[in-house]
Amino acid sequence: MTAIQETPAQDVAAGAGVRREALYFAVRNGKLLVGFGIAFLLFLLGFAGPLVLDAVDPNAYGTKPMSPPSGEHWFGTTTFGQDVFSQFVYGLQTTFIVGALGGGIAAVIAMAVGFTAGYRGGLVDEILNMFTNIVLVIPTLAVLLIINAYLGVRSVPAQALFIGLTSWPWAARAIRAQTFSLRTRDFVALARLSGSSTRKIIMREIAPNMSSYLFMMFILLFGGSILIASSLDFIGLGPTEGISLGLMLQNANQWSAMQLGMWWWFLPPGAGITAIVGALYVANVGLDEVFNPKLRET
Amino acid sequence: MSLRVSELRVYYRTLKGDVKALDDVSFTMRDGEILGLAGESGCGKTTLGKSLIRMDGRMRHMGGTVELDGRELPIGDDRRMNEFRFHEVSLIPQYSMSAMNPTRKIGKMVGELLGSRGVALDRAELESRLDLVELPRKVLDNYPIELSGGMKQRMVMVISTLLNPSLLIADEVTSALDVSTQKAVAKALIGFRDAGFVKSMIFVTHDLALTSHIADTIMVMYAGKLAEKAPAKVMVTAPRHPYTKLLINSLPEVGVRHADKKLSGIAGSPPSLLDPPAGCRFRARCPVAGDECGQEPPVVEVEPDHFVACWKA
Amino acid sequence: MRQYFGRKLLVYGLTFFVAVTINWMVPRFMPGDPVSSMVARAGVSNPGAVETMRTYYTNLFGFDQPLWKQYANFWAALFQGDFGISIWVFPTPVSEVIMGAVPYTLGLMIPSVLLSWVVGNWAGAFAARRRLLDNTVLPVGYVLTAMPYMWLAVLLAWGLGVVAGVFPVAGGYSFSLQPSLSVEFVADLLHHWVLPFLSLFLVALGGWAIGMRNMIIYELESDYSNYLSALGAPQRLIRRYAFRNAVLPQITGLALQLGVLVAGALVTEIVFSYPGLGSLILKAIQNQDFFLLQGTFMFIVLGVLIANFIIDIVYVVVDPRTRAGMAGAQA
Numbered sequence: 012m013t014a015i016q017e018t019p020a021q022d023v024a025a026g027a028g029v030r031r032e033a034l035y036f037a038v039r040n041g042k043l044l045v046g047f048g049i050a051f052l053l054f055l056l057g058f059a060g061p062l063v064l065d066a067v068d069p070n071a072y073g074t075k076p077m078s079p080p081s082g083e084h085w086f087g088t089t090t091f092g093q094d095v096f097s098q099f100v101y102g103l104q105t106t107f108i109v110g111a112l113g114g115g116i117a118a119v120i121a122m123a124v125g126f127t128a129g130y131r132g133g134l135v136d137e138i139l140n141m142f143t144n145i146v147l148v149i150p151t152l153a154v155l156l157i158i159n160a161y162l163g164v165r166s167v168p169a170q171a172l173f174i175g176l177t178s179w180p181w182a183a184r185a186i187r188a189q190t191f192s193l194r195t196r197d198f199v200a201l202a203r204l205s206g207s208s209t210r211k212i213i214m215r216e217i218a219p220n221m222s223s224y225l226f227m228m229f230i231l232l233f234g235g236s237i238l239i240a241s242s243l244d245f246i247g248l249g250p251t252e253g254i255s256l257g258l259m260l261q262n263a264n265q266w267s268a269m270q271l272g273m274w275w276w277f278l279p280p281g282a283g284i285t286a287i288v289g290a291l292y293v294a295n296v297g298l299d300e301v302f303n304p305k306l307r308e309t
Numbered sequence: 310m311s312l313r314v315s316e317l318r319v320y321y322r323t324l325k326g327d328v329k330a331l332d333d334v335s336f337t338m339r340d341g342e343i344l345g346l347a348g349e350s351g352c353g354k355t356t357l358g359k360s361l362i363r364m365d366g367r368m369r370h371m372g373g374t375v376e377l378d379g380r381e382l383p384i385g386d387d388r389r390m391n392e393f394r395f396h397e398v399s400l401i402p403q404y405s406m407s408a409m410n411p412t413r414k415i416g417k418m419v420g421e422l423l424g425s426r427g428v429a430l431d432r433a434e435l436e437s438r439l440d441l442v443e444l445p446r447k448v449l450d451n452y453p454i455e456l457s458g459g460m461k462q463r464m465v466m467v468i469s470t471l472l473n474p475s476l477l478i479a480d481e482v483t484s485a486l487d488v489s490t491q492k493a494v495a496k497a498l499i500g501f502r503d504a505g506f507v508k509s510m511i512f513v514t515h516d517l518a519l520t521s522h523i524a525d526t527i528m529v530m531y532a533g534k535l536a537e538k539a540p541a542k543v544m545v546t547a548p549r550h551p552y553t554k555l556l557i558n559s560l561p562e563v564g565v566r567h568a569d570k571k572l573s574g575i576a577g578s579p580p581s582l583l584d585p586p587a588g589c590r591f592r593a594r595c596p597v598a599g600d601e602c603g604q605e606p607p608v609v610e611v612e613p614d615h616f617v618a619c620w621k622a
Numbered sequence: 623m624r625q626y627f628g629r630k631l632l633v634y635g636l637t638f639f640v641a642v643t644i645n646w647m648v649p650r651f652m653p654g655d656p657v658s659s660m661v662a663r664a665g666v667s668n669p670g671a672v673e674t675m676r677t678y679y680t681n682l683f684g685f686d687q688p689l690w691k692q693y694a695n696f697w698a699a700l701f702q703g704d705f706g707i708s709i710w711v712f713p714t715p716v717s718e719v720i721m722g723a724v725p726y727t728l729g730l731m732i733p734s735v736l737l738s739w740v741v742g743n744w745a746g747a748f749a750a751r752r753r754l755l756d757n758t759v760l761p762v763g764y765v766l767t768a769m770p771y772m773w774l775a776v777l778l779a780w781g782l783g784v785v786a787g788v789f790p791v792a793g794g795y796s797f798s799l800q801p802s803l804s805v806e807f808v809a810d811l812l813h814h815w816v817l818p819f820l821s822l823f824l825v826a827l828g829g830w831a832i833g834m835r836n837m838i839i840y841e842l843e844s845d846y847s848n849y850l851s852a853l854g855a856p857q858r859l860i861r862r863y864a865f866r867n868a869v870l871p872q873i874t875g876l877a878l879q880l881g882v883l884v885a886g887a888l889v890t891e892i893v894f895s896y897p898g899l900g901s902l903i904l905k906a907i908q909n910q911d912f913f914l915l916q917g918t919f920m921f922i923v924l925g926v927l928i929a930n931f932i933i934d935i936v937y938v939v940v941d942p943r944t945r946a947g948m949a950g951a952q953a
Binding site for chain 3: 055141144145148149150151152153154156157158160161162181234238239241242245246247248252257260263264269270272274279280282284285286287288289291292293296
């Protein structure tokens with residue numbers, strides 16, 4: 012099929028060769044570079060920006076409410092005179108934190124469930140599968156609504172935790188399927204024969220063999236967490252302290268920015284979310300092409 | 310002459326350069342001949358098989374001609390080649406287990422495939438061929454998933470030969486099967502030839518032992534080149550090329566206990582085809598290599614129908 | 623076949639059970655006394671009703687009874703369709719409030735979900751392996767699918783509503799009209815429906831187009847496609863088979879996306895003040911109307927479960943393999 016199979020005498024350095032080849036394509040893949048580039052720029056803005064900004068509290072009321080973008084207020088101000096640019100910068104930060112935390116928690120759960128179910132099989136698999144399916148079918152946002160509304164947990168970490176706890180099932184299913192197919196391979200059988208523990212086999216033999224897949228999965232979970240968080244914020248279940256891009260949208264909507272023609276209030280936060288999530292998705296396609304030679308454009 | 314391949318060169322385009330998977334290969338096939346094409350993986354046998362029917366995206370036709378029944382095959386031109394596929398050249402792929410569309414009933418799929426090639430389905434003919442390979446007629450109303458591995462293999466064989474192609478390429482068709490099924494498949498292939506469903510056949514395999522049972526002629530390739538081509542019996546009993554000798558020697562003989570006679574592999578590995586060494590490509594592994602092997606050995610007909618590319622033969 | 627559906631129904635049954643249990647449990651984990659905090663917030667707007675409310679809710683929660691009995695009562699009430707009384711529009715029963723909103727949500731979701739699925743699949747299949755189209759469909763698809771639902775809703779409302787003034791940006795129908803079956807009302811209803819529909823449709827469209835494109839490419843690389851090409855079958859036939867096979871995972875995808883689609887519909891409704899479940903949820907949260915919130919939750923769960931089951935049935939109808947396997951015809 013591939014040229015590699017047809018060219019002999021490569022097996023000695025096959026592992027290193029594959030990695031080198033991946034790197035070769037990675038630095039030449041436009042989608043990957045542009046995607047990660049945009050995401051990285053926004054990341055920098057979110058985390059380095061607050062250091063440069065003079066505004067300490069992005070929610071501080073200002074003296075010039077409802078003013079359009081100007082040299083003083085790059086993105087204009089809100090009805091209360093808050094500087095939209097400061098809010099945007101701090102909001103980016105919150106968004107990245109929610110994405111990393113929520114996506115990270117979801118990825119950990121997905122891996123725990125997926126590896127265990129796929130490797131163990133049998134009854135364990137049946138039970139975990141049933142559990143996964145239940146969480147999969149239940150409408151996540153609705154559950155989050157109930158929990159957030161009643162328990163009143165309104166901090167960014169708590170929000171990320173709940174998102175992580177509910178958004179893992181599809182990833183767990185994918186990992187389970189992959190593990191299932193790796194389980195019967197020779198190198199895993201060898202490790203099992205040599206008496207390695209299940210944990211060790213999964214960590215040393217199975218996980219590294221699908222590391223690229225796991226990484227791409229994390230990116231999707233990351234983007235998904237950001238979108239869910241923004242919906243929660245928008246409904247009014249966002250963090251009570253600080254600011255996030257979703258909260259900015261909620262405020263803009265609540266104070267009729269649209270009807271008042273204050274486009275500078277609702278354009279940046281949505282564009283920020285779209286840019287981060289879109290850039291990550293595009294980077295993901297790029298990664299897929301790097302790891303998956305069949306998809307490369309020839 | 311049914312098939313005449315002359316000085317065929319097919320390269321793979323890769324990042325590091327051209328992989329010369331098929332480098333100046335010439336041979337001919339008679340009508341009714343079954344040619345066993347053998348060699349290690351990476352020797353170019355699969356590339357040769359693919360070149361004759363459909364190159365994949367990375368393969369490039371770099372020179373040489375292929376003539377089938379006196380007409381030149383446009384093997385480098387995917388579109389023009391279509392006219393010959395199925396009607397003149399057909400393929401039983403390595404992946405017979407998954408070669409049929411999983412969501413179509415087999416009979417319907419065959420009808421649609423034939424229809425797309427402008428041929429009406431002759432149900433009676435199809436059924437008689439099913440009988441020949443001992444498939445029940447009702448498989449036409451089944452989905453592929455309902456057939457066993459062996460049944461799928463036979464079904465694909467029937468489909469591929471339905472238009473009585475002149476040349477059939479059977480690509481590693483037996484490698485996924487158990488020994489008894491291998492025998493049955495081999496028998497069926499010979500039956501197809503004897504019944505005139507296919508004029509001639511190239512049987513690509515790495516299993517030299519099996520090849521010797523079904524092929525009339527065996528061609529051994531090494532590193533993108535022809536090493537030796539001879540009638541099957543001659544090839545097994547009196548090979549001339551040192552590579553072929555080693556291959557034949559490494560075959561376990563029936564009745565010989567392995568303790569008595571050690572199985573010998575061939576030390577070393579084939580050269581890289583990115584930048585193959587000058588001269589004989591087997592030189593580095595050859596037990597009898599000498600100075601003259603720095604020159605490329607020509608393919609010589611040492612006796613009728615027996616071709617060898619070796620200075621020492 | 624029976625086993626397949628049996629399994630599915632078991633999952634859905636368990637899911638429903640879990641959802642109801644969450645619904646029952648969460649208020650009991652709430653810090654403090656839920657009744658007084660609820661009544662206190664609601665009481666400001668309606669002082670006269672405070673006492674009635676307090677007795678009613680204390681009885682309803684039944685905190686004086688043992689836990690298992692509270693749980694059993696909860697289920698009993700549920701099966702009688704009793705979701706409690708709304709605080710926001712006291713004393714209307716929650717089920718009545720929800721029933722008034724459900725048609726709007728369904729009227730928005732069903733057309734947008736189905737249409738985006740059909741059009742998205744078509745666009746993705748058409749673009750796959752056609753470089754020029756692919757280079758347009760793919761980026762547009764990614765931008766759409768990365769957009770938060772409410773943001774596209776805001777953009778559309780602002781552009782086509784506020785600035786261009788072509789469509790109304792709030793409500794399910796004009797305030798000046800009374801719901802009736804007159805031509806005028808229906809036209810007004812449709813007029814208000816266009817923007818929320820379009821917004822939901824567009825965001826979902828991107829995801830389906832991308833999914834289909836990737837699936838088709840995968841199918842075109844598959845063994846059966848290669849075999850057909852080797853036998854000289856025209857691209858038309860190969861693409862037709864690939865499409866047919868790629869649609870199957872997209873059907874499963876629809877089931878997986880239901881939760882996201884519901885969430886999208888909810889926030890879109892909020893942007894347009896569309897009188898569906900989304901706006902209801904917003905009102906419930908703002909007014910601390912927990913019964914309304916819980917009732918809505920149950921309705922959404924039920925709706926998603928029913929939709930899942932319908933998709934399961936469709937899948938069996940469309941994928942011959944499930945039927946062949948189920949008939950036990952395995953050779």
